[in-house]
Amino acid sequence: MDILNELVAWFADPxxxxxxxxxxxxxAEHVYFCLLGLLISAVIAVPLGLLTGHTGVGGFLTASxxxxxxALPTIGVLFLIVLAAGIxxxxxxxxxxxxxxxxxxxxxxxxxxxxxPRLRDAAFGMGMRGxxxxxxxxxxxxxxxxxxGMRTAxxxxxxxxxxxxxxxxxxLGRYIVDGQARQDLTMMLGGSVxxxxxxxxxxxxxxxxxxxxxxxxxxxxxxxxx
Numbered sequence: 001m002d003i004l005n006e007l008v009a010w011f012a013d014p015x016x017x018x019x020x021x022x023x024x025x026x027x028a029e030h031v032y033f034c035l036l037g038l039l040i041s042a043v044i045a046v047p048l049g050l051l052t053g054h055t056g057v058g059g060f061l062t063a064s065x066x067x068x069x070x071a072l073p074t075i076g077v078l079f080l081i082v083l084a085a086g087i088x089x090x091x092x093x094x095x096x097x098x099x100x101x102x103x104x105x106x107x108x109x110x111x112x113x114x115x116x117p118r119l120r121d122a123a124f125g126m127g128m129r130g131x132x133x134x135x136x137x138x139x140x141x142x143x144x145x146x147x148x149g150m151r152t153a154x155x156x157x158x159x160x161x162x163x164x165x166x167x168x169x170x171x172l173g174r175y176i177v178d179g180q181a182r183q184d185l186t187m188m189l190g191g192s193v194x195x196x197x198x199x200x201x202x203x204x205x206x207x208x209x210x211x212x213x214x215x216x217x218x219x220x221x222x223x224x225x226x
Contacts, residue, residue: 006186007193016190021174027194030171033089033161034202037096038154045101046146049108053142054134062109066102074099074160082167092164099160100153107149111142144214151206158199162191172198 010016016023052058074095081091115138123133162173175191178184 010186010190026172034157037093037157041097041100045104046108049105053109053112066106070102087167092169096157100157103152104149107145111145112138115141147210154202155199
């Protein structure tokens with residue numbers, strides 16, 4: 001109970017909500033890192049997954065590269081890039097992109113490849129060309145799985161962006177790193193709680209996007225497939 005009371009007092013302290021080291025500023029930094037990393041990852045992974053899924057070419061290579069990237073330790077990638085590029089935002093974003101690309105890429109590829117062949121045949125029979133089949137049939141049908149990949153990547157990025165504090169960039173990880181250095185358990189717990197809350201909000205955001213972007217029939221089909 002003592003640590004809970006201290007945690008509540010930490011959040012209630014007005015000093016935690018003002019200045020460049022306050023919770024709003026740290027949260028904004030953290031969200032910025034995450035959005036930047038996720039956006040770059042989506043720009044790389046979604047078109048590549050659509051291409052390999054639609055053509056069926058390079059699927060094995062794509063899956064192999066994605067699995068290899070998944071096996072890379074993010075903190076190791078961060079420090080390797082720091083050695084090459086120096087301290088700053090670039091190493092952090094590169095590490096987050098390496099983390100986020102695999103789930104988006106694999107889910108996009110599998111989502112397109114999972115479209116039933118009879119639907120493709122019907123689309124071609126209606127006179128659609130390859131690009132029309134991709135964007136009018138395969139992409140809408142694959143959207144639920146793509147969003148799952150995006151959600152998985154986003155939650156992982158939110159949790160992992162705390163590593164930015166190790167190279168002096170900022171974010172919510174600052175509370176964890178600084179709290180560890182000062183042996184301040186309350187600060188560390190406060191930072192951890194904020195990261196968890198942001199991850200929950202991210203999950204809720206993608207639930208809302210799913211309701212907005214996915215047709216009811218596809219939502220029901222995806223739910224039954226699980």
